[in-house]
Amino acid sequence: MSFAVKATSLTKQFGQIRALDGVSFNIHPGEIFGLIGPNGAGKTTTIRMVCTLIKPTSGSITIYDYNAVKQPEKTRSIISYLPEESGAYPNLTGWEYLNFMAKLQAKPDTNIKDIVNEAAQICGLGDRLKDKAKTYSKGMKRRLLVARALMTKPKLAVLDEPASGLDVMHAYLVREIVKSYVKEHGVTVLLSSHNMLEVEYLCNRVVLINKGRLVVEGEPKQLKAQYECENLEEVFMKAVGIA
Numbered sequence: 001m002s003f004a005v006k007a008t009s010l011t012k013q014f015g016q017i018r019a020l021d022g023v024s025f026n027i028h029p030g031e032i033f034g035l036i037g038p039n040g041a042g043k044t045t046t047i048r049m050v051c052t053l054i055k056p057t058s059g060s061i062t063i064y065d066y067n068a069v070k071q072p073e074k075t076r077s078i079i080s081y082l083p084e085e086s087g088a089y090p091n092l093t094g095w096e097y098l099n100f101m102a103k104l105q106a107k108p109d110t111n112i113k114d115i116v117n118e119a120a121q122i123c124g125l126g127d128r129l130k131d132k133a134k135t136y137s138k139g140m141k142r143r144l145l146v147a148r149a150l151m152t153k154p155k156l157a158v159l160d161e162p163a164s165g166l167d168v169m170h171a172y173l174v175r176e177i178v179k180s181y182v183k184e185h186g187v188t189v190l191l192s193s194h195n196m197l198e199v200e201y202l203c204n205r206v207v208l209i210n211k212g213r214l215v216v217e218g219e220p221k222q223l224k225a226q227y228e229c230e231n232l233e234e235v236f237m238k239a240v241g242i243a
Contacts, residue, residue, distance in 0.1 A: 009023075010046065032178070036199050052075050087145075093133070094125055095120075102119070122147035139170025150181050196233045215240055
């Protein structure tokens, strides 16, 4: 079987600290795959390796046909990354921001106008795209940024805490954007979150990591049945031996 992402025995050492310790997982094309765990578990380190921002101390990552360590530029050409703390340029309107980012991300033969119109449909901000980003609420900015990450139809979209800090309404809208876009276009998504209830709603499969190690992997429904739990929060607590 060909995988969208194949991570094998990933280890990352920062001085005396082992942030990641032998983590392996595979992501199927067209699925939403959740990387979950508490703060400091190793999620961001894993994501940065997948996005070629840092190299593993040992282990390997293949993204479709590319070796992410040995072929970082080719790998970046097929992925899109939305960091947790990313922001939009405050003095650009939504339209200007999307147009600017489309020109940076798009391939030479791509129609920029089509990409920007696609992003406008994704974020659903309507006439507010004419306003400067500094006038947007946090939820509106996040919808704009998720649209930026998806508008070029990357083979792999990496979303780090896409709904972090949002109110109930905007968190729901962001989740719906991701879920509907994947269903329509078949984009593969690696999603990192410490919100396990959110991940349970979005993801086809998940891995739970703690203290740099993979604890358990599987479909949310299967894991809840296996551990006799009502939700993934309870699964995690049982899997790490706290509950």
